[in-house]
Amino acid sequence: MPHRHAERLLEAASQIILGKDRELRLALACLIARGHLLIEDVPGVGKTTLAHLFARLIGLQFQRIQFTSDLLPADILGVTIFDRENAAFRFKPGPVFSQLILADEINRATPKTQSALLEAMEERQVTTEGSTLPLPTPFFVIATQNPVNQIGTFPLPESQLDRFLLRIQLGYPARNAERALLRGEDRRSLLERQQAVISPAELLAMQDAARQLTVAEPLIDYVQALLSATRLSTEFAAGLSPRAGLGLLSAARAWALLDGRDHVLPEDVQAIFPHVAGHRLHLAGDDRPAPPAALVRVLQSVALGA
Amino acid sequence: MAKALATPGAGAQPATSLTRNQACWLLATAVLTLVPHTPYLPAWVTALCMALLGWRALRLWRGQLPPHRLLIMLATIGACLGIRVGFGQFFGKDPGVSLLAILLCLKLLETKVARDIRVAVLLAFFLQLSIFFENQSLPVAALALCATLLALASLLALVDANASTKARLRTSALLAAQGLPFMLVLFVLFPRVQGPLWGLPADAFSARSGLAESMQPGSISQLGLSEEIAFRAEFDGLPPPPGQRYWRGPVLSEFDGTTWRPATSTIAAEPSYQTSGPRMDYRLTLEPHNRNWLLALDFPAAGLQGVRYSSDFRALADTPVRHRSRFNLAAYPETGVGLEETPDVLAAARRLPAGSNPRTHALAQQLAAEAGSNPRAILERVQHHLREAKLTYTLEPPLLGQQAIDEFLFDSRRGFCEHFSATFVFLMRAAGVPARVVTGYQGGEINPIDGTLVVRQSDAHAWAEVWIDGRGWERADPTALAAPGRIDSGLSAGLPATEARLLAMPDWLRSLRYRWEAANNAWNQWILGYNPERQRDLLARLGLRKPDWGTLATAMSIAASVLMGLLLLWAQRQRQARSPLQKSWDSFCRTLARHGLTRHPWEGPADYGKRLAFARPAQAKELRDICTEYARIRYGSGASSEDIRSLQQRITKLKLT
Structure with a gap:
């Protein structure tokens, strides 16, 4: 709803x-x-x-x-x-x-x-x-x-x-x-x-x-894994900062609220991740901002596991 | 472990420069790898390695970049020249190991990227292996293991630069532990090669301390302070009491006035006596002494495997004992020996050089006259005389001149067991009774940790045998007359208090030594003692009789595959240690995957639900509801165990049409 x-x-x-x-x-x-x-x-x-x-x-x-x-x-x-x-x-x-x-x-x-x-x-x-x-x-x-x-x-x-x-x-x-x-x-x-x-x-x-929305432990794990994936990836000059992580989470909350849910799903994070990370990540080597394909690769490298 | 293995493309991460942390781990690895090598490397190589590592540490400390390439190149060329000049060649074990040690240190200086670390760690692994060409003892193995753990940790530092030291060491220990079963399989099944793999070290058979083949004053007392282990014995039953622990070495009949030497003895496949009395079975593990005598307990049983018997009642091996070796022996301590001795032997046992030690000679004549030429009475008289002569048992006997026995018996009155036995035998011979000196070991102590009897060089001893018609050779220990404690309680009990203190050891140190020696013994027996014969025996017991390379290779690959499977299973179980919710969600995903609707690893439940609903319109609502419900329970708050149960039921009931 x-x-x-x-x-x-x-x-x-x-x-x-x-x-x-x-x-x-x-x-x-x-x-x-x-x-x-x-x-x-x-x-x-x-x-x-x-x-x-x-x-x-x-x-x-x-x-x-x-x-x-x-x-x-x-x-x-x-x-x-x-x-x-x-x-x-x-x-x-x-x-x-x-x-x-x-x-x-x-x-x-x-x-x-x-x-x-x-x-x-x-x-x-x-x-x-x-x-x-x-x-x-x-x-x-x-x-x-x-x-x-x-x-x-x-x-x-x-x-x-x-x-x-x-x-x-x-x-x-x-x-x-x-x-x-x-x-x-x-x-x-x-x-x-x-x-x-x-x-x-x-x-x-x-x-x-939005600030009252539930963020469960598995979701925190997921967000952290995403951040860490940007840091470990060789594609980017530097990974996402903890501030970016906080931003990712609050934007995901707002996205979940728009959907009328009282909790945040990985889908919310995935939906806003390209918009949070796009201007913060730069490709290693040249200084271009990360293209959407690189961001999708990050999302696909992090499994939603146990 | 799963984590360490699963990180994709892990190593490539720090493309630019290495962190201080990674470099520190690598430095520690190199230091620990090279430490056991230092005694075997030439001094200049050790010094160069230390200088290079120190330089590296200094640069690390100051945060400097690697030195110029040209400088490293020059150092490499210089080191190669040094090796060529110092060893005369590049090939062979010693120049090779030295070169690798220097190259490792140089590599450390130029490490910039992850690949350098991997190369350096590989080099370190090789050096950790090569130390076993030189030394296979327990401490060196432990050091090498620690170095291996550090090397693994260095590799882990590449994958996860931010892990704590403890976590990193734990992961590397886990990785090493996973290798352990494979190591065991290779250890048991890989064909064993006797002796050093890499040619023979030049000094492999150089003299080692131990009993000599002749005896003169002072030759045994110099062993008195050596705590080195001569051999170990494990008895099947109770070990014999200390007074019966005579381990027979060379039997010395020829005396030239100063030195006692063995007479020629014949060697046969069977002993020259009939054993009688109770039998004692034991296993003797001899440290190498480069002689072929076995130091068996008196008197060796007949028909022992790999043992020959000398006419003077020694047990002999076929070849000199050059490696630590194990023998299965048995003894009959109450056997009477030499009842029918040949005239040659008896003549040799009576012979004395003319004019030697006149005072003792005169004394013997006098004692013999008193005893009326009865050998048993003479024996008692001589023993009585020695007991009353106020002789002192000491590790530091004074130097004696030409007539050593005279000087000992009448002047200095201070001597070690060789003085006592020589004097006794001289007296007996001078009185006309056949007698000879027997050297060997006496006593030994039981290690309370593993129950083995440990005999040290300080237990070296000389005693005597006299031949009495109708009784054969009887053991007589003249040292016991002056220092009875020596026989029952060991050397330090026999010595005067001032000297015993030198040998004394606090209890805690003694118990520590017991433990250490028990561990060493286990290592020697089980690891180093696993030779081709024991491998054959073990494989035969496993049903592999006379295996060839092919069979062994098959067995190894089967065992390795089984282990790999077990490890995978274990990893799987680790992963599946998850909640009931996850279990049923996984089974839901598996069911749909069988229908071609595999969930992508990164796909969230709600998205998955939408995709499922789209793909299977007939069950759209149910599929979507399950996914939504799962997402609510997992990511929402306030889900009860009742919710989980009902979701489980829905998933179980789900029938895909």
Whole structure:
């Protein structure tokens, strides 16, 4: 029995982003697991729409930051200005103080700016001028990234990629979906009219519920065996970190919750494993990210035994 | 073990550089492998190996990279030249082992990748084997075993770099234990070769300490401090009391004034006496002494296998005893011997060099006159005189001059058993009674651990025999007159307190020695003593009479296959030590696999259920439910044993149509 709220949300989302049910589901799982999402794809396949849509469906404050090579950290975090009326310095919060942020084309900005956002993502707070300001809850970043081989990009280093729980690719829509898209109404105006189907409080409840899900000993064993397989494999430059392992487990919980189960199955882990490991593993030798086939080989090398 | 064996492509893992941990294990392996070799390698090779290993340890300590290739190359060429010059050749055991030892150390210096470790471990295995060309004793075998365990652990370090030391050693012990049955099969069945496999070491038959063929003052007392084992005896019944434990060696009749030598004796296939009295069966395990006398207990029974008999009542082997050997012997201690002795022998037993030891000679004449030429009375008189002469039994007798017996009896009065026996025999001969010196061993102690009687070099002894008409040769032990304790309780009891302390040993050390010698004895008897004859006997008892190579090879492969099967079965059982839930799930999967729906090893139960439902629409619901239920019980919480039982029943009842 699928989760009631989640089903409602995915139902509404699939009306606007056509033929991308699995990607929508993954994005929602990432949101429920309190992780941040990285969407890597060519421009124009609906990355921005997806971010916008989630903000609309849950009724979250939404901010979009377009990353450019001259973007400064203060443009994201906010600046301290002198307030003449009160004769005092006042912090003017930047766009990061929102519930859902779309960091568009994050790899166009300089590493310094990138890390300002990524630190805020990790800490869920911003420290300026000695004072610490918490970011709102829920706090969810969807970053989009052009494929790294495009010109004028600063690829995110591995340590920064680790801050994103899941990475998904949208890809071109299937034939029927694309025909429906072309025939139908403008997505933007559809978005404008879209009402929230769940409240932020309901989202928080789902996040809490996901954390309560049962993870049995055999499943822990399985996750550990997967991690260890990535470390022992000769294909990758380095294996998955324990943090990646924790991420894998929390994403699997969210995935199980979406399925309406109260416990996590190996299938949940297998479903999200390529999205958790894809941007964290690099091939040994050259620095390319691990291709899906290599991730499938890892999954197939670990038996679900006694 | 299953884990260690099953890790796929294990070794290839650290492609770049070796961890410190792996290098440490390898270093320890090399050190332990080379330690037993050190006494047999030339000093410069040992020093070079130590220097190279030390260098390796230093680099490891400082975390440095391997030295330059060129440097290692130069060292290799230098070592090869050294071997060529030092040995004069490359081929043969000694240059080969030396070269391998140096190469192992050099290999350690250049280990960078997993393959290097494997090569080095292989080299170490070979060196661990080659030590047995030199030494096959228990301690060396134990050292080699430890080195093998470390070598296995070094290999394990490649597979799982993060295992704890204890876990790694446990796994390598387990691996070695799995090899044990195969080792036993090969040990029992592989055709045995007598003697060293690799040609004869140059000094194999060099002199070893033990009884000499002649006796002069001091020749036996020099053995007194040697705790080396001369031989061991295992008695079928109770061993004889200490006073009867006379192990006969050379019988010395010829005396030239200083040295006693054996007279010529004839050797026959049967003894020259009729045995009588009770029989004692025992097994004698002789340490090699390069002589052919067997040191049998007086007096050897007739018809012993592989034994010949001399006319002076010794038991002899066909060839000198050059390896530790076992003999099945028997003795009749109460036999009377030499009732009809030839005139030649008796003449030799009366002969004395002219003018030798005049004072003793005069004393003997006087005693004989007092006794009225009756041999028995003379014997009693001489014994009485020696008992009253206040002679001291000592390991450190003073040096004596030409007339040694005179000086001992009248001046120094301090001597060891050779002085006592020589003096006694001289007195008897001078009084006209045939007498001769018998050397051999007397006494021995029972090892309480395994019950064998251990006779050491320090039990070497000289006593005497006198010939009395109508009685034959009678044993007389003059040492017992001065030091009765020597005969009943061993050497240290016979000595004065100051000297006995030198031989004394604390109880714990003595008991430790008993244990150690018992272990050594077992090793010698069961491992090293397994020679071609014993292999033949054992195989005959197993029903393999006169086996040829083909039969043995077949037997070995059958035994190896059976063992392999057993090991597999054991591994299988290890794996199947699982819960009832798993058992019925496995049987469910097996049932479906028979219908062409094999679960992939990585396939989760829910996915499997979906696939099954798709493949068998007729039973879709039931199949899917079983899978879902299994997944819920295994990965969910709050499943009761009732749930498991009902799932088991569903799986048992499932009939695939």
